[in-house]
Amino acid sequence: MRPRLPERVAAQRAQREAQSRVRTRRNVTRRDGVRLEVDGHWLTGFCSNDYLGLAQQFGVVNALQDAAAKDGAGGVASHLVCGHHAVHEALERELADWLGAPRALLFGSGFLANLGVVQALLEADDLCVQDRLNHASLIDAAHLAGCKLRRYPHLDAEGALRQLRSVPDTGAMLATDGVFSMDGDIAPLRELALIARVQHATLYVDDAHGVGVLGPDGRGSVAAARLDVSAVPLQLVTLGKALGSYGAAVVGDADLIQHLSETARPYIYTTALPPAQAAASLAAVKLARREHWRREKLDAAIARFREGAGKRGFELMASTTPIQPLLIGDDAQTLAYAQALEAQGFWVSAIRPPTVPEGKARLRFTLSALHTPADIDALLDALAWAREAIDQGFGAGMAAHAAAHA
Known part of the structure; x- marks a missing residue:
């Protein structure tokens, strides 16, 4: 007999208790x-x-409060309906300028952004090659897309090359964290960029823990590796880590960003970030750039x-x-x-x-x-x-x- 869901939940809870988890x-x-x-x-x-240390910085908090008094507490609709405010546009432009990319696109969170990028770009017969220690959102994104997922040993650029070669003649993405959230180490981005170019794969870097911290002017692990948008067409920056706010953005190639804005389900079918939250993030980005x-x-x-x-x-x-x-x-x-x-x-x-x-x-x-x-x-x-x-x-x-x- 198939176990009932409450029984399964109870059994899994008991197992976690036994394992101190x-x-x-x-x-x-x-x-x-x-x-x-x-x-x-x-x-x-x-x-x-x-x-x-920007989450409670007075300029960031003041920007949040001033925008809330003017625009209210919520985003009220998706970006493509009537939820895209001038402050959203200003934040996207500031992020793109900071990270040296043509365009940026805001998402509700880094998790949603990763789901959106992979789902919008890869199809069932395509290949997504990932570091074995990538963030869970990148793994889930490949499952959502329904593409072939291949994982290589942590930081092993040659392993990434082998996996890309394993499924030739198909659309391919090479996805990696920039800074790995549980280990704190940094991906070999220059080697991965070379591999992606040779194998005609799109390199996507989730730099949630790198932007604001690494590289010239805090522009992240991609800039620290001396790479630009031609080598890394898409890069994730979260607003809730070094920037102390909430949300995320994908920055990169203008055509790819436009495609995401029209096809990424986690972007199309969700309410926009509250304008006040975007205002706080904009203030935080300006501080991160100059301080x-x-x-x-x-x-x-x-x-x-x-x-x-x-x-x-x-x-x-x-x-x-x-x-x-x-x-x-x-x-x-x-x-x-x-x-x-x-x-x-x-x-x-x-x-x-x-x-x-x-x-x-x-x-x-x-x-x-x-x-x-x-x-x-x-x-x-x-x-x-x-x-x-x-x-x-x-x-x-x-x-x-x-x-x-x-």
């Missing part, structure tokens, strides 16, 4: 920069994507964290970006570390499968321009204390408590 939401009641009040306790957050000190502070924070971790005997994964993972391996032990850090006033994400591969559970530290040297040093001292406590056997109780509140 239950996830629950935490309620943030107040936020002040990198400090957050959670369940009545103030914590210093090292799990936010607000890399440049280079934010990236300088961020780079200094990353260097201090890595140096301090090494001095305390921690071997971080290879990353020069704000994403600094510490591989633990065991799910329950990873939770124990996170709980021990929270007990000392720090909020750090315990990342477990299926977000990362089996046996690769980790603490994912993320740095911000708002973190002070004292914040970083205190976190590292707390991490060293947590290791000692767990090594001495105190971690069992922490793990049990963490599993119950994960």
